[in-house]
Amino acid sequence: xxxxxxxxxxxxxxxxxxxxxxxxxxxxxxxxxxxxxxxxxxxxxxxxxxxxxxxxxxxxxxxxxxxxxxxxxxxxxxxxxxxxxxxxxxxxxxxxxxxxxxxxxxxxxxxxxxxxxxxxxxxxxxxxxxxxxxxxxxxxxxxxxxxxxxxxxxxxxxx
Amino acid sequence: xxxxxxxxxxxxxxxxxxxxxxxxxxxxxxxxxxxxxxxxxxxxxxxxxxxxxxxxxxxxxxxxxxxxxxxxxxxxxxxxxxxxxxxxxxxxxxxxxxxxxxxxxxxxxxxxxxxxxxxxxxxxxxxxxxxxxxxxxxxxxxxxxxxxxxxxxxxxxxx
Numbered sequence: 585x586x587x588x589x590x591x592x593x594x595x596x597x598x599x600x601x602x603x604x605x606x607x608x609x610x611x612x613x614x615x616x617x618x619x620x621x622x623x624x625x626x627x628x629x630x631x632x633x634x635x636x637x638x639x640x641x642x643x644x645x646x647x648x649x650x651x652x653x654x655x656x657x658x659x660x661x662x663x664x665x666x667x668x669x670x671x672x673x674x675x676x677x678x679x680x681x682x683x684x685x686x687x688x689x690x691x692x693x694x695x696x697x698x699x700x701x702x703x704x705x706x707x708x709x710x711x712x713x714x715x716x717x718x719x720x721x722x723x724x725x726x727x728x729x730x731x732x733x734x735x736x737x738x739x740x741x742x743x
Numbered sequence: 744x745x746x747x748x749x750x751x752x753x754x755x756x757x758x759x760x761x762x763x764x765x766x767x768x769x770x771x772x773x774x775x776x777x778x779x780x781x782x783x784x785x786x787x788x789x790x791x792x793x794x795x796x797x798x799x800x801x802x803x804x805x806x807x808x809x810x811x812x813x814x815x816x817x818x819x820x821x822x823x824x825x826x827x828x829x830x831x832x833x834x835x836x837x838x839x840x841x842x843x844x845x846x847x848x849x850x851x852x853x854x855x856x857x858x859x860x861x862x863x864x865x866x867x868x869x870x871x872x873x874x875x876x877x878x879x880x881x882x883x884x885x886x887x888x889x890x891x892x893x894x895x896x897x898x899x900x901x902x
């Protein structure tokens with residue numbers, strides 16, 4: 585259940601936003617941390633199409649398929665993220681968890697306007713991560729509540 | 744009054760000639776207006792982004808600068824030539840955009856405005872074409888390449 589690290593970039597008075605940075609294939613994803621309810625090893629997650637934890641059932645979502653990414657979940661780094669917004673709950677397999685990263689809201693940038701299709705719903709923005717970037721997963725879409733999506737363009741990152 | 748005359752003169756001068764950058768993609772020669780070019784640099788690794796926008800499926804990062812990548816070679820169904828490849832930064836209406844081009848160093852060319860002909864190409868946005876003596880070279884409309892956020896049509900603009 586432990587996370588590998590907790591990175592904070594530049595401490596200021598501005599409110600920070602925490603993300604759990606994970607990897608699927610070659611893609612780094614940033615899950616808003618306030619929805620993370622747990623990080624399990626495959627052994628802890630067990631077998632089945634859902635996980636029950638603290639009385640809540642988290643059904644598996646295949647995020648790799650949803651994003652058309654090729655991912656392998658047979659490594660020792662594979663983890664299962666329990667994610668919830670209090671109403672909807674999901675379990676998501678990822679290839680690797682990098683830990684929590686806290687950034688200022690100004691460091692969350694929107695997807696460039698040249699991206700014009702479904703990816704604008706999938707991702708509410710992006711943050712710099714190590715030498716690359718991590719795409720901020722829109723939790724509303726992830727949890728199947730896409731009708732409630734508020735565009736990044738309307739202001740701020742979805743949380 | 745004098746200022747207005749100067750501006751008018753400048754406007755006429757702009758129309759008399761075109762400053763173009765000639766480069767190649769998969770051996771096909773293309774040109775763009777130099778005013779639409781933000782720079783030329785060596786190509787570096789890109790960061791894949793799950794996307795359903797045609798030819799926009801990656802980002803390029805330079806320090807803290809992030810740019811979407813437009814895959815012009817894929818659109819033209821060409822394989823890039825040269826090592827190292829070069830990066831052409833396009834001043835697109837939606838923001839800067841990186842385009843991978845052949846490794847041959849681009850050249851500058853000035854043509855008379857009258858030399859710019861209507862282009863019959865429909866597979867790419869152009870502002871026309873010109874003949875440099877060894878063949879027609881389409882002038883790609885970098886500002887609207889792939890369409891813009893206010894005009895998704897992506898059709899060739901013509902003259």
